[in-house]
Amino acid sequence: MERKKWTKESVHNIALxxxxxxxxxxxDSKAYDAxxxxxxxxxxxxxxxxxxxxxxxxxxxEISKRHKTCKSFMxxxxxxxxxxxKYGWLKDISFDSSDxxxxxxxxxxxxxxxxxxxxxxxxxxGLTYNENKRHLQHLNRGPVFKHITDNNTIPIMKILSNGxxxxxxxxxxxxxxxxxxxxxxxxVLNKHNGGELGGGLIKGLKEKYKKEALKFNYRGEFKKxxxxxxxxxxxxxxxxxxxxxxxxxxxxKREE
Numbered sequence: 001m002e003r004k005k006w007t008k009e010s011v012h013n014i015a016l017x018x019x020x021x022x023x024x025x026x027x028d029s030k031a032y033d034a035x036x037x038x039x040x041x042x043x044x045x046x047x048x049x050x051x052x053x054x055x056x057x058x059x060x061x062e063i064s065k066r067h068k069t070c071k072s073f074m075x076x077x078x079x080x081x082x083x084x085x086k087y088g089w090l091k092d093i094s095f096d097s098s099d100x101x102x103x104x105x106x107x108x109x110x111x112x113x114x115x116x117x118x119x120x121x122x123x124x125x126g127l128t129y130n131e132n133k134r135h136l137q138h139l140n141r142g143p144v145f146k147h148i149t150d151n152n153t154i155p156i157m158k159i160l161s162n163g164x165x166x167x168x169x170x171x172x173x174x175x176x177x178x179x180x181x182x183x184x185x186x187x188v189l190n191k192h193n194g195g196e197l198g199g200g201l202i203k204g205l206k207e208k209y210k211k212e213a214l215k216f217n218y219r220g221e222f223k224k225x226x227x228x229x230x231x232x233x234x235x236x237x238x239x240x241x242x243x244x245x246x247x248x249x250x251x252x253k254r255e256e
């Protein structure tokens with residue numbers, strides 16, 4: 001790939017987007033490095049505020065208006081986003097609601113599995129039926145929000161599932177992903193090992209698993225033909241309950 005050739009004019013045009021050098025450096029690092037290399041920084045940054053970076057609520061909200069989604073705000077104006085997160089101003093910022101409506105493709109039985117990866121090799125893995133709604137929640141409270149504010153750092157959000165998938169597959173993937181991240185040396189912010197769902201959904205899911213288990217006379221058949229349901233039920237310790245109709249002969253064989 002051909003390396004981009006920077007001119008003072010092109011770098012200056014980029015610098016005009018920012019009020020502070022830190023913003024410029026973080027959000028357009030290549031242009032910033034070119035300006036520093038050619039000793040243009042003082043000249044092209046003369047419009048910027050002097051002294052320590054200081055945010056006001058009004059200034060942060062004004063910058064947020066450049067973005068349709070909170071995710072765009074976080075990724076493209078990270079210093080302003082950090083201030084909004086730190087001082088609790090995110091709840092006062094409105095983003096384009098159409099983006100949220102478009103993204104609601106999950107439901108009670110279809111979930112998206114995702115991860116927040118921090119530069120310090122800390123991660124949070126979760127599952128949701130609404131990506132944007134859950135993202136906004138993470139940016140206002142909880143372990144992801146706490147790690148952002150305590151460490152002044154921004155995570156990268158990645159989707160681990162192939163879009164919104166069947167909830168039992170999502171549960172298994174979440175549990176497996178938490179273990180994988182831990183095994184690879186990541187500090188995981190999750191308090192539990194995954195598979196946590198709302199009470200009503202847990203009851204409905206268990207009934208769904210029972211209905212599936214009733215198709216089989218033996219656990220071996222159940223495991224072979226419906227491995228996702230079987231493995232999810234095993235991890236939730238529901239197997240004995242949903243398989244209690246199965247052959248005593250098979251149970252005895254398992255105990256030997």
